[in-house]
Amino acid sequence: MMSNKIKHTPRYLAVQLLEKVSQQGSYSNLSLNQTIQKEQLSKPDSNLLTNLVYGVIQHRLTLEYWLTGFVKNPKKMAPWVKELLLSAIYQMEYLDKIPNRAIFNESIEIAKVKGHVGTRKFVTGVLHAIERQGLADLSQISDPLKRLSIQSSTPVWLVQELTKQVGAKKAQSILATINQAPVQAIRINQKLTTKAALEAALPDFQLEASPVTPLALRAQGGFIPATQAFQTGEVFVQDESAMLAVESMQVQADDQVLDACAAPGGKTTQIAMSLTTGRVTALDIHAHKVKLIEANAKRAQVQDQVHALQLDARKVQDKFPAASFDKILVDAPCSGIGLLRRKPEIKYTKKLQDSENLAKIQKDILDRVAPTLKPGGVLTYSTCTILNQENQGVIDAFLKDHPDFEQVKTQTQNQLKADRDELGLTIYPDDYLSDGFFIATLRKK
Template sequence: MSAVGNSPRWLAVEALSKIKNGAYSNLQLNQLINQHHMDRRDINLLTNMVYGVIQHRLTLEYWLTPFVRHPNQIDPWVRELLLSALYQWQYLDKIPKRAVFNETIEIAKVKGHPGIRRFVTGVLHQMDRTGLPDFDAIEDPDERLSITYSMPIWLIDELRQQLGADKMQSIIASLNQPAKQSLRVNPAVSDVADVTAALTNDGLTVEPSEISPLGLVVTDGQAINSEAMQYGMFTIQDESAQLVVPTMALAPGDQVLDACAAPGGKTTQIAAALDTDAGGQVTALDIHASKVRLIGQNAARMHVADRVNATELDARKATAEFGEAAFDKILVDAPCSGLGLIRRKPEIRYEKALQDSLNLQKVQLSILSAVAPTLKKGGIMTYSTCTILQQENQQVIQKFLAAHPDFECLKTTTDRNLKADRDDLTLSIYPDDYLSDGFFIACLRKK
């Protein structure tokens, strides 16, 4: 294979073809980065191209369509090659068009046959000559928004109905910005100042999170490869996700149930607030043995394994397993559509439909109802999701409270008093609020 076969552009086309067939973008990227020895610049270009093409896929396909007469007759990888060329040309201003076109044609030549090289060359030159189609030519306003921001029309429509046109547009525009690299300091072994110093000494640029007291945002460098990460001084976690555990008002001796715990980010955060001398313990559930092992590994790395009991169990069987009134606090970080994570997992936007949220609502309610008896009177059950639709958030809480009059909703508060002037008792963090993940948190007390 020629040198072009190891280039970030070649690998991006390989990754995009597999992701289009159902592979996860983050796993696919990690696999390629581990298999090929690349410097940081090449890793950055590969990551940027893969996420960029997925993020802007509807836009890129709109631009490509007029130049491909028989779309069903071209190989899927050739399509991904042309979309990635378009992405670089239109969105990456530091790469000259000549370099983009030359390497795209070179990949077509090496990976394909002479006919493919001629086809790719012809499409690129025709685009250059005639220019790309304008969004203003799209008459339907929702379709125009969908193509401009590469968002499905159903999601645009649903967000507009729930939050209004301005907030909807602000959210969908923000979701194409790059995700922040954020981490949560582990108070079991370290503090914000020590982690900041350790990462700065490693040449990273770090700043404090504006929304989480234990949060740091890395603006330059890769924290995941640092010694401080290996030692468990911190874990990679979005700023919004860090807000959930502090709302539980944990006491050092609490018995806590983490009902949907894998991979254990919030489990270790709970455990760091507990004290074994006071009898504090978190029971962390997942239905898959492999994920239970992952929780255990995370707990060990974060030096809190003595406070974590990782258990393979469906949360809906909790009462049969643990009996009634077994726990002081419960966290239900429920399985959800993940629409608040579109920045990190851009393919989610094309894979989900409104029906998914309605189906998940039933699962979420069943978990809440199943674990509710295991909570002591006066105890708090925190419900959280990483989605932004009311079907999985406010509606779940309303339906749960209607069926369980022995529970009441408390106002969700955060250390930094986020959105303190809101009317809702629950807390919704939208992706455009702080450029963190979309999240929902509700605190329910058993009367």
């Protein structure tokens, strides 16, 4: 009976999810949401599960470094046993309210249920050895690059690249914040509700204004997608930084707008909010994602302003004549290095080469959509990465090939970084504790 009961506990579910993320490359945030809904976990249990899954993934390199002091060959362990030990070390080191006794008892019980007597003995031995000897002092790692990599649990290549691009001090500041819990931000559907009405509709949540944009609220105290306000389209879960791309476009009521890489449609619905007689054409290469855009537009009650279409953004000219659009948004496919708080597994799967390959695709999309913009129109380019190769680097390459375009300074309602010298706007994860993001604004002469 106990073995059945334990299979629905946050610690057991965390081990399963962590194995799925590390072995199958599942997205932690999607897997988590599915599990919380399927298991119908209580609020404290879903909080613990979320904390364990994000915590272990965020601190993986640190936890693995500590574990190697107690296990001769971690690679020989079954993946779930490794995740079980990493989650136990995470709880011992980072969750000060949980006594070791509780961590040990449940970890050993999970080992017994998922494995055999030998596994249980092995896990018991490792945990007691850690308790006796303590964990290695990270400040004693002599190589400064390796030390920062292990302390922040960030691969060496990314530490090097950030240091090169933004300097050692800013790189350290960014890396010091990426392992914090992500802020849950919501965008108010101004067609359907107001901030005051939302506060009444979401009494269990602490809502506070965002420093990034007037459209956003930071919501603490639960899982927004489970609320009535989410179901009826009054709110969208969207990071504050991601709202800035559309905000900076200054969409007019009668604009014809192209959202070139639109799924799942968060930015499409945001564009549609400003339209009355205008229309946004939203593209995605996959049929099921086009359906997702349509579903989101319907939920937001802006389906009349949205035309979703299955089309590769690089084939826009096959379908639309030159000068079809007043505004174009290219929210380009990117490495996602700005999302480390929300999708921490990204930092372990990406390489510098990925960024360089993506830059070619990003530039190609810009090249192909550019002719469909009207003279005097605005092309907005955005990514959720903070690496220059995919950001200003792409814009510089595009402008070199398109003298009929000029870059103008990206403006936001809250006048973020208004005194900067750069024309593009880069939001780093440590600036406002939102996602890392880049926006460039290009005008066709």
